[in-house]
Amino acid sequence: MGDDAVVRYSNTVLYDDHLNKIVGDVLIHKDGSWSKSNGDEDVIEEIDGSNRVLTRSLQNWHTHLAMQLNARDFSDGYPLHRWLNEAIFPTEARITPEFVRIGTSAAAAEMIRTGSTFAADMYFFPAVTGGVLTDAGLRGLIGGPVSDAALPSHDDAESALSELDHLLSQNNENDLVQYAIATHSVYLCSQETLLRASDLAQRRNGRIHIHVSETRKEIADCKEKNGLYPIEYLDSIDFIQPGTIFAHASWVKKNEIKIVADRNVTAVHCPSSNMKLACGGTLSFPPYRDAGADVRIGTDGAASSGNGLNMLHEARLASLLQRHDHWDSTLFPAQDVFKLATKGSKDWVAWNLDDVRMRPVGRSNNRHIANLIYNGGDCLDVWVNGQALRKNGATLTLDEHSIIEELDEAVQTYYDGLE
Numbered sequence: 426m427g428d429d430a431v432v433r434y435s436n437t438v439l440y441d442d443h444l445n446k447i448v449g450d451v452l453i454h455k456d457g458s459w460s461k462s463n464g465d466e467d468v469i470e471e472i473d474g475s476n477r478v479l480t481r482s483l484q485n486w487h488t489h490l491a492m493q494l495n496a497r498d499f500s501d502g503y504p505l506h507r508w509l510n511e512a513i514f515p516t517e518a519r520i521t522p523e524f525v526r527i528g529t530s531a532a533a534a535e536m537i538r539t540g541s542t543f544a545a546d547m548y549f550f551p552a553v554t555g556g557v558l559t560d561a562g563l564r565g566l567i568g569g570p571v572s573d574a575a576l577p578s579h580d581d582a583e584s585a586l587s588e589l590d591h592l593l594s595q596n597n598e599n600d601l602v603q604y605a606i607a608t609h610s611v612y613l614c615s616q617e618t619l620l621r622a623s624d625l626a627q628r629r630n631g632r633i634h635i636h637v638s639e640t641r642k643e644i645a646d647c648k649e650k651n652g653l654y655p656i657e658y659l660d661s662i663d664f665i666q667p668g669t670i671f672a673h674a675s676w677v678k679k680n681e682i683k684i685v686a687d688r689n690v691t692a693v694h695c696p697s698s699n700m701k702l703a704c705g706g707t708l709s710f711p712p713y714r715d716a717g718a719d720v721r722i723g724t725d726g727a728a729s730s731g732n733g734l735n736m737l738h739e740a741r742l743a744s745l746l747q748r749h750d751h752w753d754s755t756l757f758p759a760q761d762v763f764k765l766a767t768k769g770s771k772d773w774v775a776w777n778l779d780d781v782r783m784r785p786v787g788r789s790n791n792r793h794i795a796n797l798i799y800n801g802g803d804c805l806d807v808w809v810n811g812q813a814l815r816k817n818g819a820t821l822t823l824d825e826h827s828i829i830e831e832l833d834e835a836v837q838t839y840y841d842g843l844e
């Protein structure tokens with residue numbers, strides 16, 4: 426195994442996929458696996474791991490990355506539907522590929538700085554987003570938007586679908602970035618559009634990403650229009666394909682959770698977005714867990730909602746919110762929520778043990794994960810496929826300084842006349 430080892434961390438602590446703790450010298454391999462080191466294997470790099478703890482990287486399952494461009498307090502205080510209609514959609518009408526490139530670059534820099542290596546994204550100009558993530562060395566499932574509303578990138582759903590058809594035809598499982606189909610929601614997509622997107626997913630073996638049952642208004646409107654709640658409705662028209670991603674899935678009935686589990690849907694809990702937009706409800710973890718459904722965590726976009734892409738913050742909120750909602754302090758201990766926030770990761774992050782927030786490490790050296798989740802951590806190194814995206818606290822694949830300058834400048838033009 427040693428021949429494909431990229432880096433040796435000596436005298437370190439590593440937590441594996443099951444959060445078993447390994448102490449000593451370890452090798453990180455190009456394919457994302459790890460093994461114990463005898464100290465004599467050929468490696469490209471040697472790192473003193475004595476001030477580091479290695480974990481799998483965080484995985485962000487619901488984002489609108491380029492929305493970094495929308496100032497973080499943009500229309501803060503609006504509820505979801507007013508925020509979309511009065512603040513976001515009018516601004517987004519002027520989005521261009523260049524704005525998306527700049528916003529996504531800032532997002533990629535923030536992901537790397539905070540230890541995330543994957544985003545399931547939904548935004549305009551998906552090929553631009555995909556290009557930025559690929560160049561940054563990050564992974565992504567990049568959903569191009571489909572909706573019946575006029576899109577800044579397309580005249581109608583038809584042309585959005587044909588662009589996606591082309592992008593999906595290029596998906597190669599060895600690439601860091603895969604494309605997906607982002608049907609915005611049941612309130613922005615007609616049944617015909619939903620079904621055409623679903624057909625495309627089936628034909629190209631692509632994944633669908635959709636906002637579902639985020640607010641009480643959305644489910645009441647769907648019930649009135651279709652006689653069914655959103656997940657029941659999507660199931661009744663045979664929209665759901667294996668691997669479909671439901672962002673939020675908050676205002677749901679038990680039979681809808683069963684549909685999520687039975688149809689191999691991934692439901693994404695976005696606690697900060699739901700709380701900041703005062704949705705009054707969020708994904709209720711215990712019934713999803715009991716039904717055997719796949720649940721992940723996501724930050725949502727930066728403009729409203731999460732205000733950032735820090736998945737340690739999001740995991741902390743998930744733990745606190747679920748305990749609070751269910752009056753159950755045993756729910757989501759740090760280890761469980763960390764497993765959920767890193768689920769499926771093939772990548773590695775080294776966190777700084779010289780950061781006081783990571784101390785004390787506990788008498789049996791076992792408090793690393795709890796410290797990370799509840800107190801945050803300083804990300805020193807990030808490894809994806811044997812490439813260091815960040816080392817010793819500096820990002821290598823992006824120039825953070827020039828991204829900051831570009832972002833500030835772009836925001837001036839983007840909002841010109843709106844503020």
Ligand SMILES: [Zn+2]
Binds near residue numbers: 487488489636672726
């Ligand atoms: Zn969203």
